[in-house]
Amino acid sequence: MGHSGxxxxxxxxxxxxxxxxxALLVTSLPNIRYLSGFTGSAGMLLVTSHRATLFTDSRYTxxxxxxxxxxxxKVEIARKGLLMSVASHLGRARRRLRLGVDPGNLTVAQQGAxxxxxxxxxxxxxxxxxxxxxxxxxxPTELARMREAAQLISDVFAAVLPxxxxxxxELLVSAEIEYEMKKRGASGPSFETIxxxxxxxxxxxxxxxxxxxxEKELVVLDQGAILADYCSDMTRTVxxxxxxxxxxxxxxAVKEAQEAAKAAVKPGVAAGDVDRAARRVLERRGFGxxxxxxxxxxxxxxxxxxxxxxxxxGSLLEEDMVVTIEPGVYVEGFGGVRIEDDxxxxxxxxxxxxxxxxxxxxx
Amino acid sequence: MGHSGxxxxxxxxxxxxxxxxxALLVTSLPNIRYLSGFTGSAGMLLVTSHRATLFTDSRYTxxxxxxxxxxxxKVEIARKGLLMSVASHLGRARRRLRLGVDPGNLTVAQQGAxxxxxxxxxxxxxxxxxxxxxxxxxxPTELARMREAAQLISDVFAAVLPxxxxxxxELLVSAEIEYEMKKRGASGPSFETIxxxxxxxxxxxxxxxxxxxxEKELVVLDQGAILADYCSDMTRTVxxxxxxxxxxxxxxAVKEAQEAAKAAVKPGVAAGDVDRAARRVLERRGFGxxxxxxxxxxxxxxxxxxxxxxxxxGSLLEEDMVVTIEPGVYVEGFGGVRIEDDxxxxxxxxxxxxxxxxxxxxx
Numbered sequence: 001m002g003h004s005g006x007x008x009x010x011x012x013x014x015x016x017x018x019x020x021x022x023a024l025l026v027t028s029l030p031n032i033r034y035l036s037g038f039t040g041s042a043g044m045l046l047v048t049s050h051r052a053t054l055f056t057d058s059r060y061t062x063x064x065x066x067x068x069x070x071x072x073x074k075v076e077i078a079r080k081g082l083l084m085s086v087a088s089h090l091g092r093a094r095r096r097l098r099l100g101v102d103p104g105n106l107t108v109a110q111q112g113a114x115x116x117x118x119x120x121x122x123x124x125x126x127x128x129x130x131x132x133x134x135x136x137x138x139x140p141t142e143l144a145r146m147r148e149a150a151q152l153i154s155d156v157f158a159a160v161l162p163x164x165x166x167x168x169x170e171l172l173v174s175a176e177i178e179y180e181m182k183k184r185g186a187s188g189p190s191f192e193t194i195x196x197x198x199x200x201x202x203x204x205x206x207x208x209x210x211x212x213x214x215e216k217e218l219v220v221l222d223q224g225a226i227l228a229d230y231c232s233d234m235t236r237t238v239x240x241x242x243x244x245x246x247x248x249x250x251x252x253a254v255k256e257a258q259e260a261a262k263a264a265v266k267p268g269v270a271a272g273d274v275d276r277a278a279r280r281v282l283e284r285r286g287f288g289x290x291x292x293x294x295x296x297x298x299x300x301x302x303x304x305x306x307x308x309x310x311x312x313x314g315s316l317l318e319e320d321m322v323v324t325i326e327p328g329v330y331v332e333g334f335g336g337v338r339i340e341d342d343x344x345x346x347x348x349x350x351x352x353x354x355x356x357x358x359x360x361x362x363x
Numbered sequence: 364m365g366h367s368g369x370x371x372x373x374x375x376x377x378x379x380x381x382x383x384x385x386a387l388l389v390t391s392l393p394n395i396r397y398l399s400g401f402t403g404s405a406g407m408l409l410v411t412s413h414r415a416t417l418f419t420d421s422r423y424t425x426x427x428x429x430x431x432x433x434x435x436x437k438v439e440i441a442r443k444g445l446l447m448s449v450a451s452h453l454g455r456a457r458r459r460l461r462l463g464v465d466p467g468n469l470t471v472a473q474q475g476a477x478x479x480x481x482x483x484x485x486x487x488x489x490x491x492x493x494x495x496x497x498x499x500x501x502x503p504t505e506l507a508r509m510r511e512a513a514q515l516i517s518d519v520f521a522a523v524l525p526x527x528x529x530x531x532x533e534l535l536v537s538a539e540i541e542y543e544m545k546k547r548g549a550s551g552p553s554f555e556t557i558x559x560x561x562x563x564x565x566x567x568x569x570x571x572x573x574x575x576x577x578e579k580e581l582v583v584l585d586q587g588a589i590l591a592d593y594c595s596d597m598t599r600t601v602x603x604x605x606x607x608x609x610x611x612x613x614x615x616a617v618k619e620a621q622e623a624a625k626a627a628v629k630p631g632v633a634a635g636d637v638d639r640a641a642r643r644v645l646e647r648r649g650f651g652x653x654x655x656x657x658x659x660x661x662x663x664x665x666x667x668x669x670x671x672x673x674x675x676x677g678s679l680l681e682e683d684m685v686v687t688i689e690p691g692v693y694v695e696g697f698g699g700v701r702i703e704d705d706x707x708x709x710x711x712x713x714x715x716x717x718x719x720x721x722x723x724x725x726x
Binding site: 039040041058059060061062063101102103104105106107108109110111112128171172174175176178179181182183185187188192202203204205206207208210292293330332 | 402403404421422423424425426464465466467468469470471472473474475491534535537538539541542544545546548550551555565566567568569570571573655656693695
């Protein structure tokens with residue numbers, strides 16, 4: 001986490017002061033990790049203009065000290081619960097604090113507890129998505145890691161291909177995928193690996209089950225690895241045996257939709273326009289109504305980040321964002337096709353991070 | 364999910380009416396899965412006295428219809444976002460609705476959006492932990508599944524033991540563990556498998572890293588599998604080589620602390636008393652200040668559920684609860700020892716679900 005700490009926290013200040021707020025209470029763990037380098041599963045980070053303090057519990061005493069050494073972030077071990085510690089820290093301020101918080105990352109129960117302890121001492125300021133905004137644009141270290149995470153999953157796919165065959169269960173294929181990831185240094189999958197075969201491939205978010213792969217089936221494989229804290233996310237669809245015309249036509253349409261969406265990616269373009277580019281191709285090919293999700297999403301420390309590439313989404317793409325491009329077509333009872341790559345937004349357009357072949361493989 | 368659906372929803376009603384509330388908005392995914400059988404990653408479930416409706420999005424059209432067939436739960440596919448769909452459904456009620464919600468499972472942003480749309484039409488009623496209360500006591504089907512999940516992870520440990528040796532990385536050991544789980548039918552690990560060796564074993568929640576296992580090190584292995592929707596959670600600590608007296612003494616103390624805690628488990632006993640039983644043993648052995656977390660937690664569809672077995676916790680154990688018993692001792696710079704089993708609370712005391720040996724293994 002070499003780039004976390006002071007630099008990132010300092011880039012947060014102008015966003016915070018613009019609200020205006022005196023401090024930001026960061027409650028989302030990936031945001032905390034991004035700003036401080038702390039990787040524990042419980043914590044809150046309080047950022048003011050002159051100090052950042054991480055609150056965590058006694059399970060993380062040693063780990064927090066190690067991870068935050070040199071970051072400039074102070075550690076406070078909460079003895080009576082995180083919330084109580086943060087509240088009593090805030091209660092020590094000499095004046096009424098304008099406290100920024102992301103209402104999407106704070107529960108009604110947490111806010112109620114804070115208000116119960118602090119009463120009027122804190123003025124809540126809605127400060128949604130500030131850290132997410134920083135995180136959306138990747139720095140060179142992050143881009144290098146994401147390139148490696150994407151390469152890793154491409155390599156895993158190539159390694160697992162010989163094991164995708166009739167008679168093997170979806171679960172076993174997903175086990176092989178995740179084993180190959182870890183063997184290559186991934187800390188784990190960035191989401192539960194999807195292996196969906198036959199009619200199940202028409203479920204865009206099916207999990208792997210004990211169902212065996214059969215002759216003449218579409219198989220959707222959606223997989224990603226976390227490598228050095230950054231996620232990859234890649235989908236490939238293969239056919240077991242010689243594919244009928246219908247499956248080929250579906251595949252070709254999805255492939256062209258993906259190419260059209262990638263061609264639409266540029267800094268300054270609305271996310272919804274990228275989605276429209278994919279959707280138009282599928283509509284022209286008669287598959288419009290079978291494309292039931294968005295074209296993609298931002299990717300980074302989390303597998304779903306800003307921006308979302310959905311219908312009518314107005315947020316503008318910026319240089320150094322990393323997004324997935326993943327149109328799909330799902331025909332109930334027959335099967336589905338999805339092709340997904342990770343791309344970086346550059347001044348020259350989308351640059352692929354994913355290198356696995358996009359040809360229709362008949363295994 | 365044979366037992367979900369009508370039966371469980373009907374058991375929810377008396378809890379709901381006692382609030383009193385006319386309806387419950389269930390926002391936690393495991394709670395939704397428990398009540399309806401829906402396994403998707405986005406949804407809200409509205410339960411009234413005469414109907415239950417699942418709101419999800421178009422990615423899950425087919426899956427929701429399949430999973431909820433015969434459950435008595437209606438499916439509504441949200442076209443303009445989950446929240447909008449739920450709100451407009453609620454808005455159609457003829458009178459002001461007392462709507463129960465768990466403030467710990469609703470964000471400030473979600474509540475704000477509901478209030479913005481519904482204004483005064485809904486009276487929010489705090490209804491925390493109702494479904495969790497049902498979930499804490501397992502029915503016979505659930506207990507059978509948990510026994511299998513615990514047996515599976517015990518088998519995995521036995522299978523992986525020969526691979527825990529000097530020169531192998533923590534990550535590779537965790538990869539082997541998760542591969543073996545999936546080969547045996549688990550859908551995945553119930554949390555990121557911990558393999559922490561040497562000084563790293565003193566971090567109670569360390570992840571597996573690329574560090575190689577070395578001669579004369581303690582290795583803490585904390586692993587669990589999800590099998591048919593239910594979690595197991597088991598920790599074993601081994602030594603690479605012949606253990607010094609200090610490590611043996613630590614191990615023995617933790618083992619006795621675990622036995623004392625198990626002996627304290629009984630219906631009607633406070634969770635905090637079980638914790639105290641473990642803590643006392645470790646204090647007597649001079650390790651009290653090195654036991655930096657709670658003795659255990661409930662286990663079920665999630666790896667952390669009610670009740671918590673922490674210091675001073677007053678909630679009472681009940682028959683058919685499943686909890687972990689996992690005291691540990693962590694000495695910075697030297698290493699840690701933790702032993703963890705899953706047990707069912709019965710009228711005859713704690714019954715082990717975990718069968719892996721608790722002897723101190725010197726590998």
